[in-house]
Amino acid sequence: MKLLPTPEQAAALEATLHAANRAADLVSRIAFTQRCFRNYDLRKHTYDRIKAEFGLAAQAAQHVIKKVADAYRALHANLAAANAGAANLGKQGSARRPKAGSKPITFRIGAAQPYDDRCLSWQLQTRTVSIWTVAGRLRGIAFTGSAVQVAMLAAHRRGESDLVCRDGCWYLIATCVLPDVPVTAPDAFLGVDLGIVNIATTSDGDRHSGKGLNAVRHRHRRLRRRLQAKQTTSAKRLLKRRARKEARFAANVNHVIAKQIVTEAERTCRGIALEDLQGIRERVRLRKPQRVMLHAWSFHQLGGFIAYKAARRGVAVIHVDPAYSSQQCSACGHVDKKNRPDRETFSCTSCGFAEHADVNAARNIASRGVAGWAVSHAA
Template identity: 45%
Template structure:
């Protein structure tokens, strides 16, 4: 069983848009109030926090019973984040306060001003996803800069995972977004050039500091995120299709915590910080689940320093970022490709558990 978020654009009239705006604002205010109480009293358990703030969220912020519960649930996930609060950008919904009529292309939502029905714009691919879903578990109302969206959480029955005949190792990188153990590279050159161009423009706009400069900075951020998201979707789709076509599983490095472990020179830090490897991993995971392709995560230690021929591991095996040359047996070639081969080998030998 897997969950997939399906994004559809909403087309509210002026009156409905005002109700949605008030709901988003009050929901954020309620979340921030509950967060303040949770931090003050160190109460993060969902039920304990509910006893502490539920009634006040309903009376003070005008939330319905279910919206108050959703606000408390969102705050409960914030444990450990000691700084910052919630912005007025979205509201969480469950099945009791959200329903969808696909035929009429309408979503019904609970607001602080009562129930509203909002027309949706459903594209062909979204319609297919919604029709094939086992159920809609809820969703998230999102306020954009000039528009409204609903992200519907759809539940699907996954096909049985096929027992893989070997693994396609994937080495994630910055110069190349990914390289597989067949030697195919998925270049990140275009994405990196866009990021470098945006970084230079951000510096200029931040230095300028005017109102129009701040507006442009927001637009720039959204544009870059959308482009990176599209690139990761494209790359993950190609990788999963290749694994499915060849009857193999997919093997990835477990890169959790890499930003804290890796030490880089200052010019490289911004590139690493904006490297969306986790997002690409998540897209590979859910696409693999929906295609019946096994996906496993392996230990990333020394995958780029280990010789795939003789197994010798040494830092000197990497004379440059792009080249691998074993100091013992002389085996040489592209470093990313050799790393992907090592990842595939580890998956085949260790058969680690699937998951993140």
Template identity: 55%
Template structure:
């Protein structure tokens, strides 16, 4: 199972200068290569490497492997861009935004992240402590004994697992390494039922056991941050812009921490009871739902995908089965009798069945429906040939 581990670099002044020069040189090379590839209509890595490798290396005085990594970075950027265009994220064919995006080559910021591999970067992580060192290629030569620090559990993973690509990132005056590792994955046991999880805004997550993680605190925090941003943007002063820049990722960090706590509690509950975890497949929800203007900011700022991703990888680490189910009508179907009607959902919190008069908290009812669908989905995954056999009999 792939996992990303973040550690912080602690460079000296000279080392920081070398790292900054490396990022700028590599991104300058990437922007030049992007222009050449766009002009010739080349988007694939091997075609770009065959045509531009020698010139790119000589023009920007790069070593062999960093040159390969620059070419790979540009090729990945065009692959991502092509996927977004085909998905319609820049509008339909012929739209002004899509035409504008397709007409321009990809451009890389001077301090955009630069990928490294084992030939460019090596790790020296001791068995104990919160610090280690790395040896990394730079345009000023190879830097050795560059200090890194991080959480003990992250350093343990770096010491014991296979390390793949590592990104060098400069953010808010700090240096980081984001390493992709192949983390051990526990064998998922046969679950004794499923813990359904209904995701939402008023309640971040509600389980089929009835446990609700209220989102009021997070929503109040986001509302305060929105009001603060509006006041600072209205001032239009250099100090206001400085404060905006300083606070730009504070809300994201807060929400990420909340999602980590919520996902950890859910996985622990499922592991303790020997059950799997079932959640709704909410991909594309922003495009599917129609909301009033005040509700749009809430749903667009809430990270459904992040919480689902945290649940998935934490469940894999714990050996807990994890499935995603069809979300259709989970909030409108009565768990007691199965009757489906949009009028069953009387309000955000109240569910009352129009057939059997069953009354339940709306999110709890939805979570119980999700748990039932999790069982059916698990049977489909583990026995994909069961349905045809039953149909034949």
């Protein structure tokens, strides 16, 4: 939820984040020096000190200590995973692994700060919040939100909310726990083929072109290159102001595509079959210009959007092996590289079936979804 504080309120919120994160840095150094990482043990060493030095209230001080303890718990879990062979902290032999555990964790001066119901209260009727700051309790801070968002807050908000400042705007990120929607047994599956030229193509023949998104990315890439070459203060300021703009645009495109796919699957009582593209960046070997496009490809985000939107509507989602789906004929099942004379065309050398290559691949994914669902839900 976006907050609309007055300049005085914004200054108090900023001072609160700065104080909380300076305190978190101190707690982190103490935890690292004394090798004390448990929340309860850290309180004994740091609670009174950070309250006195940084002017934190009791709940705020406890949240700072818990934030540090959680950060070290995540770090140690990543280190353990890395020792077991996972790439959480880079590949074997990378410089990130030894550096990760060799120094205390630091916190950005504007990093998010958690709040619970003792130091934050919502007045949903008046669209305001009351929140603790180092300048005292601030009441009547306005926030924006649609009627749907406010209703969700009223019915499903649980636990803590995080205070965040992003690009000069203030937000409260509230956790809402929605009840599970029973998954409806699908009559069939809607296959979705993911790509770069066409972001998503369905087995119904709907193609969501990536031409506009790729043009935006190319324009942003050229602009970044020119600004980085200048190395002036104004160029750096413009780069900072434009940060995440491309990511927001891509996320919006993915949201729109995901909503259309889920809506169509729900309307026709079908499930959704997606490609399992785990590790594709490591498997594929491409030339440098193509690598740039591949690494900017947000297929994982689109798959995540489809999955959570489908879960909220009770639509089944299954991930299938995409191997040879672009070379296999969806009519007769014949697999041959020669079935793909070019990127857009599929022409089966066995039965003569012809179709757009992405639509043919999506149909293969849909049929594999049917088979995979039958195996996983066999009586």
